[in-house]
Amino acid sequence: MAILMKKCICFPPPGYHRKMETFVYKLHKSLYGLKQAFRQGFSQFSTALRDMGFTSSQANHSLFIQHHNGASIFILLYVDDFIITRTDSSLISVVQDQLCQRFHIKDLGILKYFLGIEVAHSKAGLYLCQRKYILDILKDSGHTACCPADTPMESHLQLNDSDGSPLDDPSSYRCLVGLLIYLTVTRPDIIYTVNILSQFMHQPRQPHMDAAYCLLCYLKATSGQGLFFSSTSTLHPQAYCDLDCASCSMTRRSTTGYCIFLGTSPISWKTKKQNTISRSSPEAEYRAMAMATCEITWLSYLMRDLGDPFIEPVPWHCDNQVAIHIATNPVFHKRTKHIEIDCHVVHEKITQSMIHPIKVASDLQIVDLVTKALDCDSFHQHASKLSFRNLQVPTGGGSLSVTTHAHTASLSIPLD
Known part of the structure; x- marks a missing residue:
């Protein structure tokens, strides 16, 4: 999204050299990738939405809401990408027309992929997972062919900052844990393990990397697992x-x-x-x-x-x-x-x-699932109560096994 800026002072872009290196340049338009561009883009977009009658949520300033004649429309903004949902389908086309008059926007259709999160729709509900993101992590770390594991961490494993030899290249550990932190957006079953691993970023050792590899083995076995939000709940x-x-x-x-x-x-x-x-x-x-x-x-x-x-x-x-x-x-x-x-x-x-x-x-x-490392039986018993689904494991006839902490049922979920 191209956003005009009134004033912006920046240093020359990488690769552009002049004899006088102390010069700075005044931009008439924001350059994508600069720190100022994101702030200016959000300011321009939020101002446009307020002019259209939207109000910013006090609980989340990136959420914009408009209530009109008993109907509501919601816009969630992240940098230059946003999601629109509504209670009345006719409102979306009106808002899109108004936005097109002020910005160059592209309609990507029904939400299927956003910020690394895959979205599947059906009449039964909404399914969120990060399967592609997990597969990319396994590929980058060289664990695509690793043996699957039943739990993300060994039961009663105690890690500390003194056992084991320090890693020769701690940046690989830090990069891996950083990727895993974002994965907890849709995976509460690994949040405890990631929390433990993130406590040793300053000086990772071999036992910490081994625990991270164990988590990757668990992700290999559950790459298609995600959260299901039932429409009847x-x-x-x-x-x-x-x-x-x-x-x-x-x-x-x-x-x-x-x-x-x-x-x-x-x-x-x-x-x-x-x-x-x-x-x-x-x-x-x-x-x-x-x-x-x-x-x-x-x-x-x-x-x-x-x-x-x-x-x-x-x-x-x-x-x-x-x-x-x-x-x-x-x-x-x-x-x-x-x-x-x-x-x-x-x-x-x-x-x-x-x-x-x-x-x-x-x-x-x-x-207990998010506060301690459990044994296999206890872990899966608690995980089954978190509305987890795995679209890669059909129960037969194209049905999807649905388990909640209230009941168990089998629903047919045709994906868009």
Whole structure:
């Protein structure tokens, strides 16, 4: 997309040499690839959308929304690419005509591929995966013919920054982990492993590279696996929150994880090592609850902008009863007086009826998948509850096996 700029000062492009190297050049148009071009392009495009009656979401400034006569249209912008969706199909053609009058745009049709994410449509729902991206990673790393693995990491594997010999070329490890980080956009089943591997970017060693190769073997076996968003699923949210207490052998800090569902489909997940050392598992769980609460709060703002706010308190599943008591009853002063004040946002949101904590059995805690390395049986048991699908493994007759944490069914999904 060509965007005009009023003023821009830049250095000569690579390969262009003059005798006076101290000169800079004033551009009348932005050059694609410059740092200023992306900011100027977003500014020009967002200004045009606001002139057309769109408003920017306060939860995501790249999301533009317009409500008109009971219908809505949404535009998600990323640099010079954007996605348009709507509740009324006639609105898209109107918006496209208005944009064509101001910019040179190209209509790529129904969304099938965006930023490395493959999209498959059907009446049953929407399927997202990164199969091509995975195959490219395997090819670049030379693991196209590797033996498949059942899990992304060996059970109870403990990595540290002292065992093993340092890598001769650490850049290969850093590049590989960087590629894997983006893969977690559609693969919550590998987020824990990637989180562990990313902690050794400063000085990777051979055991770290071996663990990364094990993850590649798992990706080889599940390259076609992705997330399925059912069109018949409800829009009732629910959250799961858990931690692995003092799991880091180097710092003794706990690992926090959460997964938030909209109906039967996961829409947000994260795993992170806590910033401080907790004195007890309830305290560590309370800190984990605070992080998940902030994410639920943000999602509530986003859903409100989309026109479908959370009406009822979000069911929030936690397997630590003491942490739930601390969150609902602030009388436990001796146990909480040393905890940072921002963690007490949990009690505030419970009082405001935004979340509703529920005790769940430890063996039913889905988030164990993103907080620790599990054995094969436990891993696949929890992974089956995350609405994962594999379009490369038909169940016969062109049907696709559909498994959710609510039920199991077989649906015929013709792809566009």
